[in-house]
Amino acid sequence: MKIIEMHLLPVTLKLKSPFISSHESVSEREITIIGIKDTNGLWGYGELETFSFPYYTAETQKTARVIIQTILAPLLKNVDIKQPEDITKIFNLVAGNQMAKAAIETAYWDLFAKTLNLSLASLLAKKMNTTYRAKVAVGISIGMQSSLHDLQREVISAKKQGYTRIKIKVKSYSDLTSALKIIHSFSDLAFMIDANSSFNLNVVSYLKNLDLPNLVMIEQPLRTTDFVDHANLQSKINLPICLDENIFSLDDVKTAFALGSARAINLKISRVGGIANALEIIRFCWQNNLIIWCGGMLEGGIGRATNLAVASLAGLDFPGDISASSRYYFKDIIKSNFILCKGQLELPSSTGIGVSLFLEYENQLQETTNIL
Numbered sequence: 001m002k003i004i005e006m007h008l009l010p011v012t013l014k015l016k017s018p019f020i021s022s023h024e025s026v027s028e029r030e031i032t033i034i035g036i037k038d039t040n041g042l043w044g045y046g047e048l049e050t051f052s053f054p055y056y057t058a059e060t061q062k063t064a065r066v067i068i069q070t071i072l073a074p075l076l077k078n079v080d081i082k083q084p085e086d087i088t089k090i091f092n093l094v095a096g097n098q099m100a101k102a103a104i105e106t107a108y109w110d111l112f113a114k115t116l117n118l119s120l121a122s123l124l125a126k127k128m129n130t131t132y133r134a135k136v137a138v139g140i141s142i143g144m145q146s147s148l149h150d151l152q153r154e155v156i157s158a159k160k161q162g163y164t165r166i167k168i169k170v171k172s173y174s175d176l177t178s179a180l181k182i183i184h185s186f187s188d189l190a191f192m193i194d195a196n197s198s199f200n201l202n203v204v205s206y207l208k209n210l211d212l213p214n215l216v217m218i219e220q221p222l223r224t225t226d227f228v229d230h231a232n233l234q235s236k237i238n239l240p241i242c243l244d245e246n247i248f249s250l251d252d253v254k255t256a257f258a259l260g261s262a263r264a265i266n267l268k269i270s271r272v273g274g275i276a277n278a279l280e281i282i283r284f285c286w287q288n289n290l291i292i293w294c295g296g297m298l299e300g301g302i303g304r305a306t307n308l309a310v311a312s313l314a315g316l317d318f319p320g321d322i323s324a325s326s327r328y329y330f331k332d333i334i335k336s337n338f339i340l341c342k343g344q345l346e347l348p349s350s351t352g353i354g355v356s357l358f359l360e361y362e363n364q365l366q367e368t369t370n371i372l
């Protein structure tokens with residue numbers, strides 16, 4: 001199969017309220033919709049998930065679009081692609097730029113599944129020798145709040161909506177103390193804490209003798225590029241460490257496993273360069289008893305649908321950061337909404353990622369110049 005057209009459409013989605021982490025505050029989410037068309041006239045859609053600024057990862061929307069247009073797209077021109085893994089192999093020639101690569105690769109998975117007349121979830125389940133779930137338990141990530149009272153209000157709201165696993169963002173030791181208080185007072189909910197690289201090894205004293213059975217892991221407590229100190233920290237605490245910012249590839253997961261830097265992995269499909277790499281990572285984690293779950297990037301509807309298909313794999317049991325469509329945006333880019341029901345999102349049943357763009361976006365996308 002040959003890709004004959006590739007189009008990029010940058011769009012900005014306004015958040016209902018700013019999402020604040022230790023890295024940045026996001027009030028407008030810039031994404032780029034990517035559409036590819038094959039010789040049969042079928043379309044596949046993906047989303048470029050980098051942020052506008054290089055704080056969480058090095059790529060930005062602008063730099064990634066340049067890499068897609070000038071480096072990655074030309075590598076696929078006139079190439080007969082047999083399966084999505086071929087794209088990963090071709091892109092391996094290019095160092096880094098995982099999110100730029102993932103934008104194209106995920107669009108191809110959508111197109112490939114549509115060509116086979118399969119949902120992406122069922123295609124992935126086949127690839128992984130497992131089944132998929134039609135309803136997927138999901139969790140919510142709560143950005144940093146200005147007071148303990150606000151945090152409590154957000155947790156109560158998340159609980160009311162039906163989320164059973166809640167992640168709390170922290171950046172200081174006083175945030176951590178507040179989060180631990182809240183977690184203690186909601187013993188019926190499972191929690192995790194995400195420090196987004198804001199602590200140092202002094203955090204040991206806060207985590208060493210914790211007796212909080214409903215706190216299940218701490219995400220990325222230490223520096224973004226560190227594996228050694230994470231291993232040091234993990235050896236001193238019982239609470240599982242989950243790595244996020246560190247993980248760009250299967251090699252990073254292997255490093256974490258070999259050193260004992262973590263017992264869990266936040267898998268972001270975009271951060272590891274796409275679905276084929278994500279599947280390899282999932283296999284490795286299953287074989288080596290690392291907890292693995294699907295993380296989020298404040299995705300629009302295309303990215304959310306892609307994540308949900310991966311998260312639906314039986315065996316990927318820990319609820320991911322894939323909240324309902326209504327969580328972040330007033331208006332999404334897709335026609336349908338993912339609605340939370342009893343803490344779960346329902347997988348769309350149609351082929352590919354199973355969602356379609358609002359006509360205005362579909363038309364605008366197709367009217368942009370073909371970059372292939």
Ligand code: OSB
Pocket residue numbers: 021056140141194196244295296297298299321322323
């Ligand atoms: O650290 O997992 C993170 C959002 C943006 C950047 C980094 C992270 C997050 C989240 C939210 O935690 C995940 C989501 O709901 O999409």
Ligand code: MG
Pocket residue numbers: 194196219220244245266
């Ligand atoms: Mg994180």
